[in-house]
Amino acid sequence: MLVYIGRRAVLAIFTVWAISVLSFAIIQLPPGDYVTSYIAQMAAMGSVVTDEEAQNLRIQYGLGQPMYVQYLKWVRLIAQGNFGMSMEWRRPVTEVIGERLWLTVVVSVAALILTWVLALPIGIYSAVRQYSVGDYLATFVGFIGLAVPNFLLALVLLYLGFVLFNAHIGGLFSVEFQDAPWSAARVWDLLKHLPIPALILGLAGTAQQIRIMRANLLDELRKPYVVTARSKGLSEARVIVKYPVRVALNPFASTIGYTLPYIVSGSIIVSLVLGLPTVGPLLLKALIAQDMFLAGTIVLLLGVMTVIGTLVSDVLLVWIDPRIRLEET
Amino acid sequence: MAGPDEQRIFVASQWQLMWWRFRRHKVAVASGGVVIGFYLAVLGADFLAYADPNASEAQRSLMPPQPVYWFDGWRFSPHVYAVKGARDPQTFKRVYRADPGQKISIRFFAGGFEYRFLGLIPMTRHLIGVDGGLDAGKTIFVLGTDVQGRDLWSRLMYSTRISLTIGLFGVTVSLVLGVVLGGLSGFYGGIADTLIQRVIEILRSIPTIPLWMGLAAALPRDWSILQIYFAITIIISLLGWTELARVVRGRFLAMREEDFVVSARLVGCSQMRTIFVHMVPSFMSHIIAATTLALPAMIISETALSFLGLGLRPPAMSWGVLLQQAQNVQTVAISPWLMIPAVPVIIVVMAFNFLGDGLRDAADPYGR
Numbered sequence: 001m002l003v004y005i006g007r008r009a010v011l012a013i014f015t016v017w018a019i020s021v022l023s024f025a026i027i028q029l030p031p032g033d034y035v036t037s038y039i040a041q042m043a044a045m046g047s048v049v050t051d052e053e054a055q056n057l058r059i060q061y062g063l064g065q066p067m068y069v070q071y072l073k074w075v076r077l078i079a080q081g082n083f084g085m086s087m088e089w090r091r092p093v094t095e096v097i098g099e100r101l102w103l104t105v106v107v108s109v110a111a112l113i114l115t116w117v118l119a120l121p122i123g124i125y126s127a128v129r130q131y132s133v134g135d136y137l138a139t140f141v142g143f144i145g146l147a148v149p150n151f152l153l154a155l156v157l158l159y160l161g162f163v164l165f166n167a168h169i170g171g172l173f174s175v176e177f178q179d180a181p182w183s184a185a186r187v188w189d190l191l192k193h194l195p196i197p198a199l200i201l202g203l204a205g206t207a208q209q210i211r212i213m214r215a216n217l218l219d220e221l222r223k224p225y226v227v228t229a230r231s232k233g234l235s236e237a238r239v240i241v242k243y244p245v246r247v248a249l250n251p252f253a254s255t256i257g258y259t260l261p262y263i264v265s266g267s268i269i270v271s272l273v274l275g276l277p278t279v280g281p282l283l284l285k286a287l288i289a290q291d292m293f294l295a296g297t298i299v300l301l302l303g304v305m306t307v308i309g310t311l312v313s314d315v316l317l318v319w320i321d322p323r324i325r326l327e328e329t
Numbered sequence: 330m331a332g333p334d335e336q337r338i339f340v341a342s343q344w345q346l347m348w349w350r351f352r353r354h355k356v357a358v359a360s361g362g363v364v365i366g367f368y369l370a371v372l373g374a375d376f377l378a379y380a381d382p383n384a385s386e387a388q389r390s391l392m393p394p395q396p397v398y399w400f401d402g403w404r405f406s407p408h409v410y411a412v413k414g415a416r417d418p419q420t421f422k423r424v425y426r427a428d429p430g431q432k433i434s435i436r437f438f439a440g441g442f443e444y445r446f447l448g449l450i451p452m453t454r455h456l457i458g459v460d461g462g463l464d465a466g467k468t469i470f471v472l473g474t475d476v477q478g479r480d481l482w483s484r485l486m487y488s489t490r491i492s493l494t495i496g497l498f499g500v501t502v503s504l505v506l507g508v509v510l511g512g513l514s515g516f517y518g519g520i521a522d523t524l525i526q527r528v529i530e531i532l533r534s535i536p537t538i539p540l541w542m543g544l545a546a547a548l549p550r551d552w553s554i555l556q557i558y559f560a561i562t563i564i565i566s567l568l569g570w571t572e573l574a575r576v577v578r579g580r581f582l583a584m585r586e587e588d589f590v591v592s593a594r595l596v597g598c599s600q601m602r603t604i605f606v607h608m609v610p611s612f613m614s615h616i617i618a619a620t621t622l623a624l625p626a627m628i629i630s631e632t633a634l635s636f637l638g639l640g641l642r643p644p645a646m647s648w649g650v651l652l653q654q655a656q657n658v659q660t661v662a663i664s665p666w667l668m669i670p671a672v673p674v675i676i677v678v679m680a681f682n683f684l685g686d687g688l689r690d691a692a693d694p695y696g697r
Contacts, residue, residue: 015534019535143679147625147678149632152674158661261535265536265537268539269633272637283542284639287546288639290546295543303539306535310534
């Protein structure tokens with residue numbers, strides 16, 4: 001078990017490294033170096049950067065030195081918790097991102113949980129009552145979920161909410177809680193707003209999981225041990241839940257690792273449509289304004305969060321189901 | 330005793346068997362038709378459009394779709410009512426009122442703006458049009474107009490070109506990467522396999538949309554439409570090849586120990602010959618199916634990037650670019666027809682999914 005977890009951890013470290021290189025590339029891609037554009041920006045705002053300050057910045061970021069030196073300097077600054085300055089907001093990047101990162105995590109995890117809560121019972125139902133009306137309905141909704149890009153789904157729901165109920169279904173907080181400090185009432189308000197974004201984000205994943213669960217369970221239901229269990233006189237519910245469902249859970253569970261990156265990806269674009277206070281809208285604004293430290297940091301943090309989430313879910317799965325670690329070693 | 334039907338099966342070629350099997354999947358066949366229809370629209374976009382997609386006119390900004398009346402009394406004569414635009418003195422919004430007294434007939438194969446059919450043959454005929462051709466007084470807008478008063482239907486037709494071909498090019502690049510890397514991984518195994526598998530795992534655990542956004546935003550603003558088009562294609566396909574590589578590797582692994590591959594090797598076929606003459610043809614069908622299933626993701630990616638304003642930018646036309654105008658809820662609530670470009674996206678994605686499913690089932694005609 002330790003060997004398996006160790007291997008996953010090593011892979012996670014490599015993934016984080018790959019993400020950091022890509023984030024660094026995003027920061028570096030626009031023409032001109034950071035300090036030059038910083039000075040230009042400050043000049044446009046009416047304040048002057050002295051030569052000495054500029055020189056200090058250049059040394060801090062290792063500008064003018066080879067690329068890998070710049071990369072290492074950047075990594076060292078990040079390790080110290082210094083993510084650089086956001087040019088547009090003229091504040092440290094960490095301050096600008098603030099609680100938005102945590103709200104992104106909350107929305108993504110909510111979508112992930114919803115995926116599971118919905119897909120598991122529906123998948124079992126679809127398999128046990130194959131070709132029933134409910135099964136066809138689940139298949140149909142599943143296809144819609146797979147075929148409609150989630151940001152279009154968000155757009156359509158937003159429009160329907162506006163036209164039918166004259167309500168704005170976007171956002172994560174009511175107006176009075178928008179900038180309020182955290183309190184029980186604010187958390188409750190957040191929970192009330194969560195289901196719609198979570199459903200939109202989770203629908204595609206749910207559709208896929210339903211199909212996987214249904215296919216696996218159908219295979220298992222045909223096996224002789226099910227007949228044995230039934231002939232022993234066990235109740236139908238017990239027969240299904242106790243044996244085939246547990247076997248069919250394995251492939252179902254092992255796809256969870258790929259669901260999280262997908263949901264996090266989707267949350268960026270859905271947040272934009274629904275106006276959620278996550279890092280999504282911030283990232284778009286930063287990219288359009290070429291505020292590259294902010295953009296690069298968001299990409300980096302999102303990637304790292306996803307890797308950690310995937311690692312945690314992997315470890316949990318190994319802990320729950322010993323077959324996974326036996327299979328892969 | 331084998332009947333004539335079964336004998337037919339014994340002698341049928343592999344592709345013949347696949348076709349028979351595919352035909353049984355009615356939804357997939359219908360979806361195939363839909364996909365072909367869409368690509369015909371790519372070829373004939375300028376014929377199907379009836380108005381210049383770039384002709385803007387402030388006087389007809391945000392005009393709602395005009396209902397088409399097919400019969401005039403009992404006579405078949407499709408027409409729309411002329412529309413009069415005015416500014417509401419209270420709200421200052423433009424309002425349009427249909428004038429039932431003034432009918433505008435729709436003519437088939439009517440004359441219109443000039444274009445080159447298939448890029449070669451100069452033509453002025455369009456599928457539909459109005460009497461008098463380019464006469465500015467009489468125009469039809471079956472799907473309404475956008476903020477700049479451009480005809481939505483015509484823009485939609487032209488958009489199919491970029492939206493559907495970007496998927497094709499993207500999937501081709503992904504396919505090359507997937508087949509080469511997946512093939513290396515599956516055929517040689519060992520270190521190459523471990524390395525490539527780890528790279529795939531890493532790529533799959535990175536959230537792709539923020540990355541795409543970052544890379545797309547870094548494209549120089551002064552690039553031409555064509556340059557942006559290819560850059561976006563490459564960005565999308567660089568992260569999209571992993572699934573194809575996985576399929577190819579799986580087939581190679583499954584086939585490496587098959588008798589016919591071993592015997593090919595034993596009779597002294599070179600490695601290239603073993604791979605391309607003996608192995609690739611037998612899993613070609615799987616590759617086609619996987620490619621079909623990879624296409625919708627590419628189309629959605631382009632739409633999403635352009636929708637955000639990071640992909641193609643006007644004056645380029647794609648479904649995502651058209652949807653940019655529908656970003657704002659207030660706009661959409663007043664002019665819901667701006668959401669229409671979402672419809673072809675959904676239809677085409679669904680059609681590709683069903684088609685791919687059918688192809689995948691048919692790809693292995695000997696199974697079951």
